[in-house]
Amino acid sequence: MYLLLLTCFAFSCFGTLALHRLFLHPLHRYPGPVLAAITDWYEAYYDIIKKGGLVIEIDRLHKLYGPVVRIGPNRLHFNYSSAYHDIYTYGSLVKEPGHYHGIFSLFPRATIACCDPGEAKYRRGLLGLSFSRRAVLALEYTIQIKIDQLITLLEEHYNSASSTAELSVAYRALTTDIITSYCFAESANSLDTLDFSHFLLRDMQELIKSLWVVRHFPSLASYVTSAPEKLVLWIFPPFRGFLQMNIAFERQVDKLMNNPESFSNVDHETVYHHLLEPKGPERLSRSLLIDEAFALVGAGSDTTANTCNVGTFYALKNEEIRQKLTEELREAWPDKDRPMSYVALEKLPYLTAFIKESLRFSIGVVHPLPRVVGRTTPEIGGLKLPAGTIVEMSALFLHMNPETFPDPYAFNPDRWLTENSKMALDLAPFSKGPRICIGLNLAWCELYLIFGNIFRRLDLKIHATDDTIEDFTPVPADYFVPQWQKDYRVFVEKAR
Numbered sequence: 001m002y003l004l005l006l007t008c009f010a011f012s013c014f015g016t017l018a019l020h021r022l023f024l025h026p027l028h029r030y031p032g033p034v035l036a037a038i039t040d041w042y043e044a045y046y047d048i049i050k051k052g053g054l055v056i057e058i059d060r061l062h063k064l065y066g067p068v069v070r071i072g073p074n075r076l077h078f079n080y081s082s083a084y085h086d087i088y089t090y091g092s093l094v095k096e097p098g099h100y101h102g103i104f105s106l107f108p109r110a111t112i113a114c115c116d117p118g119e120a121k122y123r124r125g126l127l128g129l130s131f132s133r134r135a136v137l138a139l140e141y142t143i144q145i146k147i148d149q150l151i152t153l154l155e156e157h158y159n160s161a162s163s164t165a166e167l168s169v170a171y172r173a174l175t176t177d178i179i180t181s182y183c184f185a186e187s188a189n190s191l192d193t194l195d196f197s198h199f200l201l202r203d204m205q206e207l208i209k210s211l212w213v214v215r216h217f218p219s220l221a222s223y224v225t226s227a228p229e230k231l232v233l234w235i236f237p238p239f240r241g242f243l244q245m246n247i248a249f250e251r252q253v254d255k256l257m258n259n260p261e262s263f264s265n266v267d268h269e270t271v272y273h274h275l276l277e278p279k280g281p282e283r284l285s286r287s288l289l290i291d292e293a294f295a296l297v298g299a300g301s302d303t304t305a306n307t308c309n310v311g312t313f314y315a316l317k318n319e320e321i322r323q324k325l326t327e328e329l330r331e332a333w334p335d336k337d338r339p340m341s342y343v344a345l346e347k348l349p350y351l352t353a354f355i356k357e358s359l360r361f362s363i364g365v366v367h368p369l370p371r372v373v374g375r376t377t378p379e380i381g382g383l384k385l386p387a388g389t390i391v392e393m394s395a396l397f398l399h400m401n402p403e404t405f406p407d408p409y410a411f412n413p414d415r416w417l418t419e420n421s422k423m424a425l426d427l428a429p430f431s432k433g434p435r436i437c438i439g440l441n442l443a444w445c446e447l448y449l450i451f452g453n454i455f456r457r458l459d460l461k462i463h464a465t466d467d468t469i470e471d472f473t474p475v476p477a478d479y480f481v482p483q484w485q486k487d488y489r490v491f492v493e494k495a496r
Contacts, residue, residue, distance in 0.1 A: 021073045026386045032061065032070030040072050047212035052477035055366055055394050059475050062397070068383070075390040077368055079397045081404060081426050083381025087391050089432035091380075092117075093371035096390050103480065105214045105221035106207075106242055107291035111438075112299070120435065126284075127438050130182075130271040136441045139268050140342050143178055143446060147453050149191050150174045154458060154492040164463045164489035167312060169196045171305035171450075176200055178446065179300030183271045183293065184252050200248070203241030204298060208479050210238045249293040253286060271296060296439075302481055303364055304443050307429070308450050310472060311358030313488060314411040315455065316462045317471075321413060322455070324350050329456040336457050345448040353416035355447050356427060360399045361411055361472070364429035364437070366482040368392035395428050396475065396482075409474050459493040 018038045022028060028037070036042040046054040061069045062079045071077045078084065087093060095115040104113035111127060114120040129135060150170060158165040173196040180200075181187040190198030214221050224232050224239050225246075233240055256272050275284055275292065315322045328350045333340045345351060373380065373389040380391050400408040404426045405415065415423070430437035437443070454460070476482035 025073065027070050027074065027076065027389065030068055030070040030076060031065035036071050037073060040075075041216075043072060043075075044212075044216040047478075048216065052209075052212070052479045052483060055368070055396055055478040056475045058368070058394065059396075068381070072390065074388065075370065075392065076385070078381050078391065078393040080381060081398055081401060083391075084393045084395075084398050084428070085425070085432065086378075086380045087371050087393060088369070088428070088435075091371070091377060091433070093373060093377060093391070095435070096370035096372050099215070099370045102218045103211050103215040104295070105218040106224065107294040108221070109285075109288040109291040110295035111292065112295045113291075117434070124438055126275060127271065130269065130274050131438050131441055133441050135269055136445045137342065139182060139442070140445065140449070142181055142268050143449055144339055144453075146174055146177050146181070146187075146191065147449055149177075151453060151457055153191060158490070158492050160491055161461075161463055164491045166196075166487055167460075167490050168305065168309040168487065169201060171308040171312075172196070172201050172204075172301055173198065174450070175301040175305045175308075175446065176204070176297065179297055179442075182268070182300075182442075183296050184256065185265075185270045185273070186252070199241075199244060200297075203245050204302065206238060206241030207245065207294075207298070208302065208481065208483075210242065211480055213238070245294065246290070249290050249297075253289045253293065257286065257289070299437070300439055300442065303362075303429075304446050306481065307355075307358050307362040307364075307443075307447060308454075310362040310484075311354060311451065312454065312460070312490075313462075313472070314358075314361070315354070316460055316490070318411070321354070321411075324413075325354055325451075325455050329452060333452070333456050340452060340456075342445050342448050345452045346444075348452075349417060350413065351448065351452060353413040355444075355451060356416045357411060357413040358447070358451075359429040360405065360427055362429065363395050363399060363476075363482050365431065365480060366394055366396055366476060367478050367480045368394040369431065394478075395431070398426050398428055400474070401426065409471075411471075460490045461493070463489045463491055 021037050022034065025037075033042065043054060046052075046057045050057070058069065058071060058077055061071065062077075067079045068083075069077050069079075078087070094117055097115045100113050100115055101108060104110060107113070111120065111123040114123055150173070154165060154170070157163060173190040173193075176190050176198070177187045188198060188200050190196060190201055192198075214224075220236070224236065224242065229243055232243065253272070256276060260273075260276060272289070275289060315325055328348055332344070332348055370390045370392040373385050373387055373391060375387045377385070377387070379385075385391065399405065402408050404422050430440040430443070470486070472484050472486055476484045
């Protein structure tokens with residue numbers, strides 16, 4: 001009897017809440033699926049069950065309902081550029097804690113998880129010196145050494161149709177070695193492993209795909225980090241990668257904290273050298289430094305490698321693009337055996353256009369980044385919204401807007417060869433505004449040096465089993481960063 005009464009009471013409460021959200025909530029007049037208006041589990045379903053399908057679903061909803069869609073009980077997603085800039089570029093909206101404290105609950109003390117504007121400003125200030133243009137220019141020699149290593153590996157071991165390389169993994173190995181060297185003064189040396197099979201590359205991909213689970217079940221994070229390892233792996237095998245990475249980062253941070261003199265043997269500045277220097281009344285905690293390692297290595301490897309992978313594919317697929325790229329590089333760089341500097345490369349117009357188009361296509365972070373409307377927030381995309389409303393827009397819809405980028409799903413570097421302020425404003429692979437990606441200077445440097453060296457010093461061939469090489473899916477799977485269900489392999493010949 002009591003169980004029946006309790007069940008009736010629960011259904012009554014849920015029904016009342018559902019009716020309120022459907023007919024009385026301040027956002028009730030905005031179109032969207034009924035389930036999305038009733039419960040946040042609508043998002044969880046597409047994140048977890050549909051395996052990163054949220055942005056694919058949002059794309060469908062905008063085609064069905066229009067430019068503003070209600071995708072949660074208190075959440076609106078937009079699909080026009082003025083709204084994007086109101087949310088991220090011009091406004092002072094804060095990060096929505098539920099999302100960021102959930103998705104980064106495995107490393108909650110990292111700067112990327114900070115929602116308080118004051119704390120975020122302080123933490124970004126600690127990292128700022130390491131990612132300034134001056135600091136990145138000083139790192140150029142180290143980046144070039146790693147690129148030289150990749151070039152040599154591709155030439156020597158992947159030089160025929162019977163010995164091909166999966167370029168997405170090779171690029172991740174390269175960017176992982178660069179960011180770990182820059183963080184810790186000691187590279188992960190993932191380029192040294194056979195077929196780029198270093199555990200860190202595999203584990204980072206496993207970690208990325210587990211983010212949605214902890215986003216919607218954040219209490220799992222405390223269990224994973226506190227329970228015995230064998231028990232965690234028995235119940236939740238996907239967290240094996242996180243645990244192995246955590247051990248590796250703990251050892252690295254402990255080594256630097258216990259032996260700061262190790263920095264003196266490095267010929268470039270490192271991120272952790274700055275983080276370990278006292279900037280306030282006390283040093284940063286060990287747990288914070290470990291959490292920061294997850295964010296820095298993840299953000300500093302996957303997104304840049306992703307851009308390299310996408311751009312290289314379209315250059316190899318389209319002979320006209322490759323020819324323009326290689327001809328410009330040959331003219332500006334006659335002796336390919338002598339390195340060309342980042343500063344010189346960034347002056348090349350077609351290479352710059354190619355990088356911008358690669359960034360537009362690869363997106364950066366594809367998941368919409370939620371922000372909270374404040375009491376003094378002006379209009380968002382022409383709409384006056386109540387305080388507390390969660391607003392967001394995926395960069396996919398900014399980058400694929402046909403009004404700004406005609407024929408947006410065509411990879412076309414030529415579009416960037418004419419002055420167009422609207423395109424420049426709407427290119428946001430690093431987000432915009434006060435929470436723009438702190439590592440963008442490093443990413444630009446890597447992209448110029450990687451693409452410049454690859455297309456000047458090598459002749460890459462796609463290994464295709466048939467005559468048709470399909471493009472990347474227009475709307476990728478959403479694992480915070482985009483995940484395309486596409487792999488391609490290449491083999492290499494020395495450039496003429």
